[in-house]
Amino acid sequence: MGSSDSKYIINLIASAQKGNKNSFLQLVELNLGNIYLLSLRLLNDQKLASEITKEIFIHTWQNLKQIRSDTSFSSWLHGIAIYKNLELIKKRKSDKSGRGSLESSKPTYINKKLEYHLSELDEEERITFVLHDIVGYSYGEISDLLSDYTKESIIEFIHSARKKLAKEFENDL
């Protein structure tokens, strides 16, 4: 169990590992809003974000015993979440014949300016920006995850994303 988790979380994990669903559901409730928001930002699709969030927690439940002792529960969960999300994005890319077929369930209720412009970015820019500037992954970690791209192109995506977003805030100054 995670070194940085509180005793409460550690007890919940221990109890959930023994099969107590109630404890696991408490862990779910504590992290649901966070994981859902992360998925929403990565996928830019409400329906898919709901589905993947559910899948992430089922995967977590099935693999609870594999939790490592050197990471916190939340970063372990984030790892699963990002892995699952990227897997889905890859699948979506290869499935999609024409762009924009899934745009229908784009999140509409995020009213903050940053979230809105984030959703307007190109997919590569959005994903890399979310992973680096919001989740806090390093360029190297991201290039490990996105094996299709070189570290340089990832940096380029992020810089391009920043440039576009910063441009949107220029008028607010």
Next chain:
Amino acid sequence: MTCENIHDFANKFLDKDITEQELAELEVHLEFCRNCNRTFGSYKKLSFELNNIESVITPPASILEQLIVDLQSTGISETSIDDRKKGETEEKKSRPVDKKPEKKDKIKPEELLFSSKQEIFWKRHKLKILIAILAFLFCAVATIYFILFYSKSTSPWQIIGYSGKYYFSEQKNSANNLYLNQKLITDVNSHVIIAIPKLGKINLGPLSEIQLVNDKENESGISLYKGKVEVSTFTQNKHFSVETMNAKFTENLTNFSVEQKNTGITHIEVTSGLLLIQSSKEFFTLSAKYSCDIITKKSYNIPFRVDGNPQFISALKELDSGNNTSEIIAQIAANAKESDAITLWHLLKRVSKNYRILIFNKLNEFFPIPQKVTKDGIIALDNKMLQIWQDDIISRL
């Protein structure tokens, strides 16, 4: 540095990867270049926004609901329960005494599902439920307050002044207090003044007998068996009534007197305010300066103003005694003034149809019939219309 690499500098700044040398260069450049200053400012703004970005959003409730269902149907629980049982037996071997934690773990999957669904229901309808509870509490408190306030007993009533002698039907604790259901009797030439708590006072005349029959704060009352009471009140929200063998008189911020004569007639006089008279047959309202004799439970003389024209009053008395000739009616109609409206209204019901038109015209002159009331209706003595007209007259008197 040049304007071209402002973005590179900004990215280095955001990545906290900028050297002191570069930072100094940047600062110098920004002082001179407005455009780059603006661009760099927008990056700083983005960085600020990122620092304040939310990390949690309220997810759709369906996720948790479906997750609970899926966890149930995946069958993971069984294997896990088996695992748990294994764990339990191992634990039993090592720690046979400590059983408490095991008990805690023994929650059936159905129970888990149930409680979670309840929780979801609670979360979804929290606000509605809370509002419902608050509304219910409010109603309950209001009802209790209402009951306490309006059913509050005000007795015993205190005797605040007297002359001569007075007696109680039964002696209670104090000679100065009138208790519920107790009778108070005055002697010849004696007076008693009784305070009605929070409402006013009663002045009881000689050779009188009253009983306190209702001591509730909002609708207190006495019975007058004989003699005379004068009532004066100072509040509008509570009502006090005097009941005699013939009728019940309910005040509304009214000063009035009631006299129960030995002949059986009840004589009332209103000094100010409005007085509601209820007999077994009907009810009507009198305004200030009016007086009326209630003969029996079913009959009363026509009320009139005590300060009215003496000829008018004597004609009314003639009419009450059965003399309803055309001369008398004509005399009444000729002498009637606007302030005699209530008298005229009562006359409508006393005279025959032929004369009724005359009285109607006279009253209509002073107080034109309101909407919903017709001349034909009044001539035909339509009770509803009569009532509407009376209310209208009283409200305007």
